[in-house]
Amino acid sequence: MNTIGKQHFTALYSPAREKAFTSKNIKAGFAATGLFLFNPDRVLRGIPKPPPELTILKPNEATVESCLQDVVPQTPVTPVSEVALISLQDRILKCDTHTLDEVSKENLNRHVQKITKAARICLTKSSIQNNQIRFLLKINNEAKV
Secondary structure, three states, X not given: OOOOOHHHXXXXXXXXXXXXXXXXXHHHHHHHOOOOOOOHHHHHHOOOOOOOXXXXXXOOOOOOOOOOOOOOOOOOOOOOOHHHHHHHHHHHHHHOOXXXXXXXXXXXXXXXXXXXXXXXXXXXXXXXXXXXXXXXXXXXXXXXX
């Protein structure tokens, strides 16, 4: 093992610093942590591009379908059981995705499944904890008598 004494450190530090602290190394260090220099192109790369041509129909070319403005959307019931949670998941994935493209549907499906899995875990833990609380209350009430 080579060691550098105090008398040689100051002489060696400056050349080592010049070789190590290059613009390329500094940028790579930030990028490795997920921090990037301001670059609007990097942000805009992830945004889907608009269609090449926007077609605007004239009033006589447009077909008008029935409008659902008079229909009041039903607010889904907040699920408090695993069965209700799965029902809500199915409703979201089957009923509410008709306007999405296939990639968006797949992404939404994955995200909803992750949320459902997390909620199932929480509901299960809550159920176990409620059973434990009831058991402990029963024991506590019997001990008081």
